[in-house]
Amino acid sequence: MSNVTSSFEEISKIEQAALQKVSQAQSTKELYDFKVEFLGKNGSFSGLMKFMKDLSPEDKPKFGQRVNEAKNRLEEAFTAQNQKLAQKEISERLAQEKIDVTLPGVTRSKGSPHPITMVIDEIVQILSRVGYSVRLGPLIEKDFYNFEALNVPEDHPARDMQDTFYIDKTHVLRTQTSPIQIRTMQAEKPPLRVVGPGSVFRCDSDISHAPQFHQIEGLCIDKKVSMSELKATLTYFTREFFGNTDIKTRLRPSFFPFTEPSAEFDSQCPFCSGKGCRMCKQSGWIELGGCGLVHPNVLRAAGLNPDEWQGFAFGFGIERMAIIKYGVEDIRLFAQNDIRFLEQFL
């Protein structure tokens, strides 16, 4: 029969040894090893169970209780020490893993839209909201669509307004996006609201003119269409485009063979709100594009009866809009594709 007292002493001895080791542990790893040494399957506390068989039945529970109490105290000590060590270890690790945040970021190639595409997309979005949808057309265009159908017959003085690149007797590089109007009117049933963006060509080239540039054109065909509605549409457009709900627009009489009445359309200068600045040459206004009611000859050429259908049309130069909106100062930049230019539009 073993002595209860001596077995109790053994518990205390192990507990003391364990607590000391715990308090001296230098790392969570070391601590874990101690934990296994004392509390593991084959650890010291499991070894204490050998006393059990020699104890009297009444001592057995007492002994068990003592062992459990000691184990609990040890567990607590382990946990406390573990927390302390873990904290220390993580702060050491964080300190060690410090990086130089001033080093450059990882280079990834970024793609930007061309400013011309940006302007086209923006105009299309604005006009889509009031029911316009996009139509495209060919760049090598039949004389009929580029001139004849637009009320510019052969030997008409209006042909002088546009310097044309000729491909052969019946084909030109389109000088305007207006042929899209004719093609749409021929192919689809009115009422129509369409917008036609794209490249156009004129054979003059100087510091402010490129031989190829872009236009966008809106066409609205309905039973009754008036200048009043044209004006309102352009004001809506201008305000959306410049993001300024107070901006004013105005029409000035002009001449285009395919519209009548014809007008140039100006916006109050978005830079100075009409007060006068360098961009608007002190006038307070900037010219945006041309517009007018569709000429009856144009409707007729496109197969519509002008007594039944009316229309208005308007058009802008895209490069000009990009110059106004993004402050591009040299039109040559548009076709040069210098990546320092392109990447500004990310």
Added chain:
Amino acid sequence: MKISLKWINDFVDVQDVAPEKIADLLTNKGLEVEAIENKAVQFKNVVIGHILERGQHPNADRLTLCQVTTGEGKVHQIVCGAKNHKAGDRVVVALPGAVLPGNFEIKLSKIRNVESQGMLCSEKELGLSQESEGIMILPATSQIGQPFAEYMGFDDVVMELKVTPNRADCLSHWGLAREIACLLDRPLKIKEPSISFVGSTKSKVALDVQDTELCPRFTGTYIEGVRVGPSPEWMKRRLEASGMNSINNLVDVTNYVMLELGQPMHAYDAREIKGNKIIVSKAKPGEKFKTLDGTELTLSGTELMIRDAERSVGIAGVVGGQNSGIQDDTTNVFLEAAYFTMESVRKTARQHGIQTESAYRFSRGIDPSNTLRAANRAVELILELAGGTAYGDQHDSNPNPVEQKVIDIQIAQVEERLGHTVEPQKFTSWMKRLGCDVSVVGSKFRVIAPLYRPDLVIKEDLIEEYARLNGFEHIPEKLPTLGSSPTPHSQEYLLQQKVHQFMRAEGFSEAFTFSFVSDALQKKWIQSAQNLSGFVFKGEPVRIQNPLSDELNVMRQSLFTGLMQSCLHNVRHTLNVGRVYELGYVFDSQGDEFSQNSSLAFISWGQPQSLWSSNNASLFFETKTVVEDLLKSLLIKSYKFEALEAVSFLHPGQTASLKVEGKVVGFLGCVHPVLLEEEKVRVPVVYCELNLEQLLKGQPRKYRTKSISKFPMVERDLAFVMPKTLKAGDIIADMQKAAGAQLKSVLIFDVFEGGNLKDTDKSVAYRLIYQDMEKTLTDEDLQKLDKIVIDSVSQKYSISVR
């Protein structure tokens, strides 16, 4: 067109209106004034002075020091470098504050330590001549202190107008005065010429207008005994103001009357009119004709000509002949003032590439009722400036007069098109001010347009005139209502949007290059007759008949020329890394047929130099990934890359064609090293071009979502030793075919050469991913699958597992 305000004032009083006001008014009514030139303002602080004393500059041998008075006791000390002046001379003095041509501002200044209080001017410095020697010395009678502008008669204001093609009526001072009178509601001043005629023109020169269709009216006058000489200053000045040079009094009168009344005129030396007869008829085909300036033309037979009994003496309305123009010793003159039709003159001028002031006006449409008035004005001026006797009984052939246009219009129509109410009185008042006759016919107005407005033909023309004159600012704004559903955007546009978004997400910036390129460069790089089946540039390039230069003379057959040039631009600016794409059209011609195809191309050059990347990724395979991802985003699953040698500007060993569903839709490859060497490019360049039309066939495709297996995925790696010539990627299809649906994917993750491999061999490692939809694959299953895969490819290609 340049307009002198002083000249305008001959016909309508505008002296009380500021030139800027007139310019604004015209611009706001559709006649855009592009510039105002005011010489009186230009010569502010430039006055006539008198040299009291000419001395020597104390510090410079070549300079004089003058005391100059400008009247009222004012004396200025002025340093002058000229030599041609002396005390007592009247000279032109620019005082401080003056701004001479070329924006040369005169200030108080010190020249070699001596103050100079102005400048004595030369003709060149005053902008009066290109070259001049010494300063300008004026006659001794010149008035000291008189403003120089006043002395020179520079009291005029010249406006430059942009006259739109429909407003031919405004291409003269009279015409513009008429427009201003209408706008300001002021009366026009009309002076009847006073001429005393003698005898009969008809008895001197006979007239036979054979083509009365192209020449509805012809007025001819004979003048005898004129003296050709210089024109007086006042006429020279007005011609110059309008941008014309003075030639001699007779020619000047014809130009002057054209600028004044808008009627082009021609004066013939009457002794050169053979048979004393003028005939108006079409040219003989093949006929030769020498114009005034000596250019020899071969006529086609469609031209309307002015002829005498033997030969042609002028092209009607375009240019006179060398054989019959005014000479220094001309004494007798036949003066033509005619109306030729717009179309006829325009066609002839265009056909022979002749642009004259006369042709410009005829082809826009002159006033057919104006010929006699213009003729008489010219006669009046000739008699005044060149003497002589004018013969009466003038020719005035007018067999089928041009009729005035009658336009019926209702006020409701004006209101409907403008979108606001219109007072009938206001409408008729404006029409009358325009020169129209207005009467009421039932519920309509009948408007008869004046002959000088050939552009007023239909009711829309009148609506435009009313809107313009009444002012667009009176039109209220009302958005149109949407009466029908919006239609979808064009499919092509939507697909382009998708491609744009994809390319930008892949890191490519959008480029724009011209659709025309240099034929020589395109030929050099792309070469003709590269036969890449199913793709572009197989025919001949589309040629531009009138190119701006040889740099831009054919339409592009591929986007390569433009994008490669863009790449070169960047590389030459040390921008050695770039990724750009272009979405545009390419053109091709086969016989008389053109094709224009939508194309997508992208070009990559250089690798980003970065702290983090290893910089050894292959640009070719980077590009290939872009293509594969694009195909994925278009839901295209069946495609194949095949080695390709046919593209002349690409490396024959580093180029692939792309086949989608059996058809070639494009290619990609490294740019040919010889081309790069020629252009001194030292970074790798990879180019890819895809035929968008082909690629986008059947788009947009529908997404069909597949369910995801719940069972584990297993990776197995297999390496095969194979000959280097074998295409590692080709084997994957065999593996998939053999293993079936349980083989989810195959990836090549390593290619190894050397070591103990034969020189002709390589080892390729494949990672196979197996998964089953219904169960977890067992070891047994996997071993079976591996065996199937290995057996299938090792048999077919005689290769072995490493």
